[in-house]
Amino acid sequence: MSGMSGFWGAGWSDWWGMVVSGQLLTGLSIWLLAGSALVLMGLLGMLLPASILRKLLAFNIMGSGIFLLLLALRPSGPDGVADPVAQALILTGIVIAIAATALGVRLARRYYQLSGQTELPEDRAAARDD
């Protein structure tokens, strides 16, 4: 797929240029690092474990990581003023995550009561094959 390497290829040289010029490093902060780490951990957590509850927890971890990234990357406003839009987005996002988690936990609990399982059938089959 030469097309795909063209798709990403130009990006990496831009990125490397920013690293060399220090542009990216000045933007690096503890929030950016922590947010990226949480997003990656959450993403893997949603994909790898078979347990439904662990997937739901990973969803929340990934969400928190995204909000940290928003704090780290938010556009700089006037000095000393926090960006109100970012705060509004994070607040709304937290409410949605709570609602989704509540639905997921309720479904998982009922599923456990009916079937005695904490994992979905396809994931159990995949785990057996490993």
Place this chain on the structure above:
Amino acid sequence: MTEALLLPLLVLWPLAVGLGVYALPERASAALQVLGTLVLAGLIGAVFAAASAAETASPEPLRAALGGWAAPLGIELVADRLAQAMLLLTLLVYAAVLLYAQAYFAPGSETARRFWPLAWMLWAGLNAGYLSADLFNLYVALELVGLAAVGLTALTGQSTALAAALRYLLAALLASNLFLLAVVLLYAATGSLALDSIGSHLAAVGTPTWYAKLALALALVALALKTALAPLHFWLPAAHGNAVTPVSALLSALVLKVSLLILLRLWLQFAPALDLAALGLLLALLGLLASVWGSVLALTQRKIKMLIAYSSVAQVGYLFLPFAWLLPGGLGAALALEATVLHLLAHALAKAAMFLAAGVLVLSAGRDDLSSLRGAVAREPLAFAALTLAGVSLIGLPPSLGFAAKWQMMQAALLADQWPWLLWLLGGTLLTAAYVFRVLRLAFLPTSEAFEARAPLPQRLSLCALALALLAALGGFGAAALSDWLAADTLLWPGSGA
């Protein structure tokens, strides 16, 4: 300024009806739903009237800035022609499904009590998804649609339905987080959440290409997961196949389409600013994979509703074909966009009709395996007619809407000098015909067993399916006018001021 009131009402009203339906006793709630549907029909009629009146003054679509805050700070609702077409489609499908569901559920059934409020909340979420012109608001709308759809999937409360709902929820949550990450990246780069200026903003602030492409890639993966583009379709068959019939119809006709619509809008915003030729080719190839794989799996299914669910996987594939040449300045781009929208409408009508008709046949046989279809022609002739007509549109035989969509896709492919895709369109037609005829053939075979005599099913069930099937099968006659109407929109390449 009627639109400042009209557009928010399109979201608020179904939400209010949903709450009312939850609170009221059965008979009052049925009356409220009839009233609710009629009012929504009136609102959508008013939107069409206001839009055509406004268009004589300026080519801009209807807009409403919520709370009086204009974009980029505030949230805008926009009713362009694409959104209007979706509003109308949703109204038609919902009218048929709600009427069907009233006869489908036994009076006083617990499942029905859970179905009504969730169905109305889903409607609110869908309308919000069609109308929102704000990235974060789109995320909220997708979430509303997703949570309502998961609740509907789990409706019967049985173990298989719960497993399907959980699988669906986990896929939807992963997609939501990826979409949210894309929104955050875009907001951080541009300081704006307005959908219709994201492309020009990205160019204005000089965002590195890789950054814009990363954000777009995340959003595309998220929306492809919600639209069930293979190989991200793993959650669909169980969710659509195991849900109660009215829910299967809503999920396959409408819920799959709202994420595709958002994907299409994002694509049109990004395409002028970035070189998306390789990505478009990739999407089209995945669509090819989806249509072959979905058809093959549909051919191997034993249960009628699972067969129809796998057919959705295949039909979604065709929706991604035109991305191969949906690029600015590309020949056939406008035709490709119209073809996608036509196919979207055709699949929504045909698939809803198919599920509703299949539901009647399953009820009449008391089983859901394909062999129970034997003799269905004699038992339920109207439902069988609906199934056949919907199949005609799915295969793409004239004069159906599905035919018009495929014809337009072929023309677009020829215009863009991409004739190899024609082979796929023609081959796919054969595959579709194979699994549709697999169902139809059985219905004509004499039945070998005596189905126990049960009370005849209400005619209304078959008639609702038939109404949608007729729209799909005869829609080809209106397709030319429809695509001209869509083409006159300012939708294509909004950033370039076309």
